[in-house]
Amino acid sequence: MRSLLSTFSWQELRHHPWRNAAAVVAVMLGVALAFSVQLINASALDEFSSAVRSVNGQPDLELRAAQGSFDEAVFAQVAQHPQVTLASPVLEVQSLTIAGERRLPLRVVGVDALVLPSIAPALMPRPAEGGDRLALLAPGHVFLNAAARKALGDSATTMQLRVGTQWQTLSVAGQVAAGGAGLAVMDIGAAQDLFERGGRLTRIDLRLAPGADRAAFIQSLRQSPGWPAGIQIAEPGDAAQRVSNLSRAYRVNLTVLALVALFTGAFLVFSVLALSVAKRAQQFALLGVLGVTPRERLRLVLAESIALGLIGSMAGIALGTALAQFALQVLGGDLGGGYFEGVAPTLRWSTGAAVLYGALGVLAAGVGGWWPARAAQALPEAQTLKGLGAAPARGSAHGIALLLIAAGVALAMAPAVYGIPIAAYLSVGFLLVGGIAALPWLIALLYDRLAPLFARRVLPLLAIERARRMRGTAAVAVSGVVASLSLAVALTVMVASFRESVTRWLDVVLPADLYVRSAAGGSSISEQAAFSPTFVQSLAHLPGVVRTGTLRTRALLLDPSRPSVTLISRSLEEDAGRSLPLLGAALPVPAGQVGIYVSEAMVELYDAKPGTVFEPLARAWATGAAGERAVPPVFFVAGVWRDYIRQFGAITMDARDFERLSGERNVSDIALWLAPGTHAGTAEQAVREFAARELGTSEPIEIASVGQIRATSLRIFDRSFAVTYWLQAVAIGIGLFGIAASFSAQVLARRKEFGLLAHLGFTRTQVLAIVAGEGAAWTAIGAVAGLVLGLAVSVVLVHVVNPQSFHWTMDLLVPWTRLLALCAAVLAAGTITAWLAGRAAAGHDAVMAVKEDW
Numbered sequence: 001m002r003s004l005l006s007t008f009s010w011q012e013l014r015h016h017p018w019r020n021a022a023a024v025v026a027v028m029l030g031v032a033l034a035f036s037v038q039l040i041n042a043s044a045l046d047e048f049s050s051a052v053r054s055v056n057g058q059p060d061l062e063l064r065a066a067q068g069s070f071d072e073a074v075f076a077q078v079a080q081h082p083q084v085t086l087a088s089p090v091l092e093v094q095s096l097t098i099a100g101e102r103r104l105p106l107r108v109v110g111v112d113a114l115v116l117p118s119i120a121p122a123l124m125p126r127p128a129e130g131g132d133r134l135a136l137l138a139p140g141h142v143f144l145n146a147a148a149r150k151a152l153g154d155s156a157t158t159m160q161l162r163v164g165t166q167w168q169t170l171s172v173a174g175q176v177a178a179g180g181a182g183l184a185v186m187d188i189g190a191a192q193d194l195f196e197r198g199g200r201l202t203r204i205d206l207r208l209a210p211g212a213d214r215a216a217f218i219q220s221l222r223q224s225p226g227w228p229a230g231i232q233i234a235e236p237g238d239a240a241q242r243v244s245n246l247s248r249a250y251r252v253n254l255t256v257l258a259l260v261a262l263f264t265g266a267f268l269v270f271s272v273l274a275l276s277v278a279k280r281a282q283q284f285a286l287l288g289v290l291g292v293t294p295r296e297r298l299r300l301v302l303a304e305s306i307a308l309g310l311i312g313s314m315a316g317i318a319l320g321t322a323l324a325q326f327a328l329q330v331l332g333g334d335l336g337g338g339y340f341e342g343v344a345p346t347l348r349w350s351t352g353a354a355v356l357y358g359a360l361g362v363l364a365a366g367v368g369g370w371w372p373a374r375a376a377q378a379l380p381e382a383q384t385l386k387g388l389g390a391a392p393a394r395g396s397a398h399g400i401a402l403l404l405i406a407a408g409v410a411l412a413m414a415p416a417v418y419g420i421p422i423a424a425y426l427s428v429g430f431l432l433v434g435g436i437a438a439l440p441w442l443i444a445l446l447y448d449r450l451a452p453l454f455a456r457r458v459l460p461l462l463a464i465e466r467a468r469r470m471r472g473t474a475a476v477a478v479s480g481v482v483a484s485l486s487l488a489v490a491l492t493v494m495v496a497s498f499r500e501s502v503t504r505w506l507d508v509v510l511p512a513d514l515y516v517r518s519a520a521g522g523s524s525i526s527e528q529a530a531f532s533p534t535f536v537q538s539l540a541h542l543p544g545v546v547r548t549g550t551l552r553t554r555a556l557l558l559d560p561s562r563p564s565v566t567l568i569s570r571s572l573e574e575d576a577g578r579s580l581p582l583l584g585a586a587l588p589v590p591a592g593q594v595g596i597y598v599s600e601a602m603v604e605l606y607d608a609k610p611g612t613v614f615e616p617l618a619r620a621w622a623t624g625a626a627g628e629r630a631v632p633p634v635f636f637v638a639g640v641w642r643d644y645i646r647q648f649g650a651i652t653m654d655a656r657d658f659e660r661l662s663g664e665r666n667v668s669d670i671a672l673w674l675a676p677g678t679h680a681g682t683a684e685q686a687v688r689e690f691a692a693r694e695l696g697t698s699e700p701i702e703i704a705s706v707g708q709i710r711a712t713s714l715r716i717f718d719r720s721f722a723v724t725y726w727l728q729a730v731a732i733g734i735g736l737f738g739i740a741a742s743f744s745a746q747v748l749a750r751r752k753e754f755g756l757l758a759h760l761g762f763t764r765t766q767v768l769a770i771v772a773g774e775g776a777a778w779t780a781i782g783a784v785a786g787l788v789l790g791l792a793v794s795v796v797l798v799h800v801v802n803p804q805s806f807h808w809t810m811d812l813l814v815p816w817t818r819l820l821a822l823c824a825a826v827l828a829a830g831t832i833t834a835w836l837a838g839r840a841a842a843g844h845d846a847v848m849a850v851k852e853d854w
Contacts, residue, residue, distance in 0.1 A: 030262025031316025110191025269368030305369020404434030489790020775834020
């Protein structure tokens with residue numbers, strides 16, 4: 001076998017380097033895309049988790065407030081517990097700092113420096129050289145991590161920090177070793193005084209006595225008298241698990257999308273080897289006569305495909321590493337998902353991942369080479385040596401195809417596994433393979449009924465009869481088009497459905513004309529409420545403003561192992577259905593209960609079904625900014641709404657209920673409804689002038705019209721899904737290359753057939769018309785099958801993959817005009833491709849080939 005590879009196969013590679021290079025490049029791109037996505041995500045996740053561990057330390061347990069903060073009396077209670085050897089109180093506040101002309105988010109952590117060395121050494125303040133060693137206990141002094149020092153400048157001795165609606169100047173007294181995004185550490189007492197959080201904590205880290213039973217300890221705390229229900233008790237690994245869960249579905253879907261290129265690369269390997277086997281058919285037959293068995297011919301072609309896959313995989317691993325390094329330096333580890341903001345990770349190369357994705361590339365090439373290898377094995381030696389070609393392929397039974405399709409349908413109904421739609425991905429694979437396996441049966445079903453219609457027209461009859469008689473060959477030829485077109489149709493339908501659903505969603509959640517928010521805020525600190533009730537009421541009296549609405553958000557930690565849920569307080573004076581994209585009518589709220597409206601993710605993750613009382617929120621509200629309550633409120637789920645922003649859940653309540661329960665009246669966003677005929681630009685200028693007078697120039701605001709927000713949102717959406725259009729073009733191009741290779745192979749094997757047609761009086765144009773007609777007939781069945789399979793796969797993507805991955809639903813929209821244009825383009829391209837491939841068959845060589853046996 002080795003001697004045949006080094007002589008017989010090597011000569012083929014030398015004579016056709018570009019054709020084999022195309023197969024290598026296809027495998028290389030597939031492996032590179034998938035491996036780079038894996039490296040980027042793994043590096044970002046590792047960096048983010050490392051930063052979380054450095055800030056949180058390594059306690060045995062963490063006590064966290066479900067929302068806001070809790071009374072520091074809890075610290076005194078747990079610190080005196082006989083099984084607690086060390087308790088570290090922590091106050092975390094998200095704030096802002098000024099770096100040049102930019103306002104950057106900064107996390108401020110108040111700590112007790114006396115207990116840090118043994119529980120969170122990365123947070124231990126280190127005074128600057130020559131600085132006061134007692135500065136770590138003094139008010140007005142902060143210690144910055146590397147990210148904060150880089151933003152402010154290593155030589156900075158003071159910094160501006162946002163405290164409420166004011167800016168405070170603090171002294172930079174040193175540094176801390178904690179990594180991650182910008183961080184400032186100060187004494188916990190000084191932090192409580194600075195932010196007016198006296199007697200409040202957000203976290204307590206506990207170190208238990210050796211041999212203590214954690215489960216029994218947690219149970220004893222929860223059963224102790226007066227224990228606040230709103231405190232979550234978390235294991236040390238829960239924080240890292242929350243980070244992983246936050247981006248897991250996004251990472252998996254991105255990886256699967258990258259593997260689409262590898263999937264289509266398998267068809268390119270198939271096309272290249274099919275053409276190669278057809279051109280070397282007589283050489284394979286001669287090898288058989290000289291003693292090479294059919295099984296050895298099979299192994300030889302498989303070895304060629306694996307060699308192509310091995311070269312492509314090795315190059316793909318190298319290219320993927322370079323792409324990952326470039327992406328981490330230029331784009332960071334975010335990849336557009338918004339999950340790792342503020343993280344600048346370094347590349348973490350993984351040998352295991354390299355071996356895995358390299359093996360996938362080799363496997364894809366091996367799968368692509370299986371059919372050509374079988375064709376080489378099945379060559380009839382005597383007939384092939386005479387140039388008569390192979391015997392017509394027999395269509396396989398469609399029972400297996402139906403079984404695969406049935407399995408795909410069944411898998412589509414299976415639930416997700418650990419939040420990942422594994423069964424749905426398998427369903428897509430089974431549907432595609434089953435649909436391709438059913439192509440011979442579909443060809444017979446369609447063309448057996450069309451053949452009588454062309455009985456009196458010779459050229460169309462010959463083209464259709466060729467497809468009928470060679471249905472197995474036709475199925476193999478168009479399988480690449482079916483696979484690529486079905487994926488293109490599925491992605492087109494999914495993206496169109498998602499975009500239309502997002503457009504309708506924006507129409508409901510953005511009912512006002514103008515939206516105002518503080519420029520000092522941002523997505524990462526949207527809990528900062530800069531606008532007072534007086535300011536909001538004054539805006540309502542500006543000329544041209546009919547009424548105002550408000551919004552404020554707050555993070556809720558309902559489950560320590562899951563990311564936080566977002567609590568949204570917004571004006572719901574009218575029917576909630578006008579302000580929220582509800583799924584169904586809102587339910588009446590029973591007397592004495594607080595009505596809430598949950599996103600679809602809350603139903604999926606927390607079982608917050610309409611018409612039920614949502615107890616986790618009541619427990620979270622038992623401890624909050626307003627202090628502990630003997631009787632927590634009762635929250636009634638009055639409706640479910642769609643939310644395409646917060647993947648892990650959101651809860652909306654009326655602003656009046658939020659103010660009554662929390663005692664907080666400031667808001668972060670204001671919506672303005674303008675009077676008919678009022679120009680948005682005039683109203684915007686009036687708001688800016690009023691804000692400058694009331695808030696001062698140090699409190700800039702951002703104003704956007706509903707049209708601007710809508711256009712920006714859709715532009716971001718289109719940019720996020722631009723890669724899918726590129727993948728569609730690549731997949732269809734590979735499919736058309738497969739048709740070209742298949743027709744070229746058939747042309748080479750049928751030179752005598754075309755020569756005989758020429759001797760019977762067929763002109764060169766007529767022979768080309770037959771070949772083009774065969775291409776049209778074959779591509780038409782591929783377009784029909786690809787369209788049907790693509791629609792089936794799109795149903796799985798829209799109604800199974802998206803809800804299981806991101807916990808939201810969307811309406812299925814089929815863009816028929818775009819899909820029909822896509823199918824027509826594929827049909828035209830397939831016909832032209834076949835015509836170009838057949839030009840060589842209609843020349844003088846085909847005529848002379850008839851005389852080879854004379």
